Amino acid sequence: MKTTFISTYSLLNSPRSSLVRMQADAARYNQEIATGRHADVGLTLGGRTSQAVSLRAEYDNLTAMIDANSRTKTRLDVTVEALGNIREMADEFQAELLSVPHAQRGSEVIRNAARDKLAALIGSLNSAVDGQFLFGGTNSGVTPINDYAAGSASKVAVDAAFFAEFGFAQDDPAVANISAAAMATFLDNAFSDRFFVDANWQADWSNAADSVQRSRISQSETLISSVSANEAALRQLAAAYTMVFDLGSDKLNTDALQVVIDKATELMGGAIAQIIDIEAQMGVAQNRIETANTNMEAQKKILATRVGKLEDVDPAEAKVRLDALLTQIEMSYSLTVRLQSLSLLRYL
Structure with missing residues (x-):
């Protein structure tokens, strides 16, 4: 049986690294809710971007x-x-x-x-x-x-x-x-x-x-x-x-x-x-x-309808995603606080 040790430092920085990504996703979802369009049309549509531009x-x-x-x-x-x-x-x-x-x-x-x-x-x-x-x-x-x-x-x-x-x-x-x-x-x-x-x-x-x-x-x-x-x-x-x-x-x-x-x-x-x-x-x-x-x-x-099918997002769906993401961010903050409170002295 092999035992792997995880340091307190690793546990502390793990939620921090994912927090940056989640904050970026939250900003993207907020933008999509406000504009009704994909935040990055090119990234979302890929090869169909030229069609939307045309x-x-x-x-x-x-x-x-x-x-x-x-x-x-x-x-x-x-x-x-x-x-x-x-x-x-x-x-x-x-x-x-x-x-x-x-x-x-x-x-x-x-x-x-x-x-x-x-x-x-x-x-x-x-x-x-x-x-x-x-x-x-x-x-x-x-x-x-x-x-x-x-x-x-x-x-x-x-x-x-x-x-x-x-x-x-x-x-x-x-x-x-x-x-x-x-x-x-x-x-x-x-x-x-x-x-x-x-x-x-x-x-x-x-x-x-x-x-x-x-x-x-x-x-x-x-x-x-x-x-x-x-x-x-x-x-x-x-x-x-x-x-x-x-x-x-x-x-x-x-x-x-x-x-x-x-x-x-x-x-x-x-x-x-x-x-x-x-x-x-x-x-x-x-x-x-x-x-x-x-x-x-x-x-x-007609053109607006065609563009909408390519670029528009469902505001309700984006709101659900944003709410779920905000919940994850709150949990990440809570976990970070708990990890910060860990100390060997408390167990001695």
Whole structure:
């Protein structure tokens, strides 16, 4: 028979060495209860870790895309609101032109209305969200439309065109002598060129780009998410307001004034129809974003479920393990205290 002696020192340090491991396990179980995930996913999953990482990357990509769509939708919402305001103002002014008696069409009231509508049009086209101008096209960092005021490029260009055509300024009494035919020629050529010849429009009025922004709204979809201030409809409105406001309508004879009113009404009618089409396009874009977000949210739920099956722990099970471990730690502490109290002197 062989007898093996175990020292008091060995008995004392045996629970101490296991105590460190148990404390580490307790910390891990606490973390799992708090997070609902394995404390060390890589250690637990082993070869399946790459699958969990891939699923999480796809989930994060969908989340980022939904966040980007939220910003895109905000821009679209403000754009649609601005277009609606522009259209409503055009409707109002067109109704005013059609309802005002011929004798009052050159009155200060009508001219002031045209001036105010032009200023409001420019203000709407210069709308911005988060520092990005909505109607700038791809050139969204610069104010799209310049003001129409004394000394501005647009005002100087219109004044120069009028003077070159007739030989006097818009506030000259000689404006009353302009014939209807002469005014029609001016409106269809020199005046029209300031708005509908791209080089002139860009030089006098616009800083916007013709190309518009496109946004990716899902992994397989992109859409147009902005409108350029260079759209023909917006130029037509600017031309209509300007001709009524700043071509001497208060001094024109009845026939020449009628030409101006008819031309402005024609331009506004075409512009309103085109703006409605643009609003419809933006509305379709808004709906596509909502549909894309709904689909991606559904995909996120599926991915979350798949990730959960790989990474999640049962909190109740983890709690049972933690309680059992804490009991073992308490027993280890008790045993350590008893071993520390052992002394040969107590038995002598």
